[in-house]
Amino acid sequence: MRVSDKTIYTNFLSSYETSATKMQKTLEQLSTEKQVNSASDDPVAASQIINLKSAVAENSMYASTISSATSWNEAQDSALESISDVMLRMRTLVEEAANGTNTTNDDATIKDEVQEDIKQVVSTLNTKFGDSYLFGGENTTTQPFTLETDDDGNITGLTYNGTDQNLSRQISDGVSVDLFANGSKFLTASNSSDTSSTTTTLGSYFGNLVSALNSGDQSALGSDLLGETDDFRDNFVNIRSTIGTLTDRLNSAASVNSSQQTNLKESLSNVQDVDIASAYTQFVQEKTAYQATLAMGSKIMQLNILDYMD
Structure with missing residues (x-):
């Protein structure tokens, strides 16, 4: 069955956004040295952090x-x-x-x-x-x-x-x-x-x-x-x-x-603080996945569209 261009484009955008979001979240964790920077990141952990800080x-x-x-x-x-x-x-x-x-x-x-x-x-x-x-x-x-x-x-x-x-x-x-x-x-x-x-x-x-x-x-x-x-x-x-x-x-x-x-x-640190080495390794992996997504998109779609996404 032939896959339409629209489907390919939609799947690419979804993969692109997912990779970009993951990389951005990890980058933010590295910047703040915190695992949770907003309640939406992990509601359970956010609640624990509030209670422990108190x-x-x-x-x-x-x-x-x-x-x-x-x-x-x-x-x-x-x-x-x-x-x-x-x-x-x-x-x-x-x-x-x-x-x-x-x-x-x-x-x-x-x-x-x-x-x-x-x-x-x-x-x-x-x-x-x-x-x-x-x-x-x-x-x-x-x-x-x-x-x-x-x-x-x-x-x-x-x-x-x-x-x-x-x-x-x-x-x-x-x-x-x-x-x-x-x-x-x-x-x-x-x-x-x-x-x-x-x-x-x-x-x-x-x-x-x-x-x-x-x-x-x-x-x-x-x-x-x-x-x-x-x-x-x-x-x-x-x-x-x-x-x-x-x-x-x-x-x-x-x-x-x-x-x-x-x-x-110590309990607060375990819930709140990020493991810098582990997070950096994860960031490198996510960056690689992000770049691979862009490279794959450049082969599937026209470059002028990708220019706006890079």
């Missing part, structure tokens, strides 16, 4: 939160370490003041140094992390602790201006941690020197300590106030230990997050 972005956000939370804890740890050292120095001074062998000048010097130490403790409790106070609860923009003094400059108490909440942070899908921020936890500590197991406030302790130093109350200095010094220092140490436990958890979370990010990026 997962990578979300995991990256969690990584940033974990890193920021860890830095927050480290800043708190440094502050509480400093306070612990100052409280230890204060204990030594309280012992010296209670021994009964000091001159009036010695007592005055001890009182001045204790007041400076108290100011340093409060200043450290007002430490900022970036623009946020570390120990103000949810009120991170207001200085949490303010010393109270009398007209002579003697410390009489302490005011807490923060809240009694910690700060919640989401570190993975469905998992949150509470960063320590509740500065009210510093205000009380069990008084091991009191047989009735009552509690005293940090502000009252500061005021009573300065008052006893002013009056030379060696009995109070050597008993209740010395014990309260230990109690409040222990409280700072215990809170620091709690923060350290949370830091360990955050470090573990960071390790898991890093592994997840590596897996997600």
